[in-house]
Amino acid sequence: MNEMTIYVEKVRSYWRTYLPQATAQLSDPEAHFRDLAGQISERVDQIAAKLSANQPTLPDDYLARVGTLNTMRLQAEETALDELLFSTPPEPEADEDPEPSSRERDLLTMQQEEAAVERRLEMEPGSPEAIEWDRRWPHLVEEVTWMLGDHDDLTTSQKRAQLAEIMLRQDAARAALQQ
Template identity: 65%
Template sequence: MMIIDQVRTYYSTQLPHTTAALEDPESHFQQLAEQISQRVEQIVTRLAAEATTPGQDFLERVGTLNTVRAQALEAALAELLYVMPPEIEDDPAPSATERDLLVMQQEERAVDQRMDMEPGSPEAIEWDRRYPHLVEEVNWMLADHEELTEAQKREQLAQILERQDAARAHRQQ
């Protein structure tokens, strides 16, 4: 399935209100599909160098590159398309608590993605720009904390999470 078909299908089935509000849905779908395609190529370039090995025969190399492309497409779709949660037709508007939980779940997935990125890479830099309120948590998780007791670790993480909550509240104002 072509990327634009995936974008169109997701919008029409999962985001009907958003789709209806678009002035030119096809143009929007095309632009988003192009962004996803570019992101796929960036990820493929990075992963292909790591995944292929000298001495692979042709079929092994094709299989490796097909796997890399599938992984890159999955990551790009998650990053650029599926980040928009589905609109639920029958349910009432989510409560503030439900919205907060959804945001926290999305951010948790984003932190997991960032942990897999090479520090200083273009994708890590872009992630840090996109999620500045989560950078402190990622840096803390990447650091060595063996000298701390469990209580000290919990306290530091609690303080980081409090600062994230304050940053979220400030952004919503």
């Protein structure tokens, strides 16, 4: 299979998989795929030539030279595909729900709270920034206080148990805030 055929297949595959509505609207999809593949091929040649020109010297050993040239060609191909094909974002799926599921919302909330706790741990205790954080995230204050404490005398299972209790209280406080 020659290079142009490979690019046509990559373009066809990407468009049919990720841009089905746009593909359906094309009057001649195959001509479009060939045209875009031609642009990609030209861009690969341009980038490869530039990379080759910037290469100070090629190795004298035949296999090393071929390896270097192949690497430059693959880098050029990757760049050209990123520029001309993969830069077109996929269409949203027709049955895709724009509203996240409750599980996705819970995961996002958890990630945001985890990041907030990390930020709070870096704040100076009693600083205006820390006081404002404590006001904004009251259900996380107990976790931060625990994290800042010294628990070297506890076993791992005791630490886990204490944190699990804190998490249960956080869930209850979060639920109360939502009501």
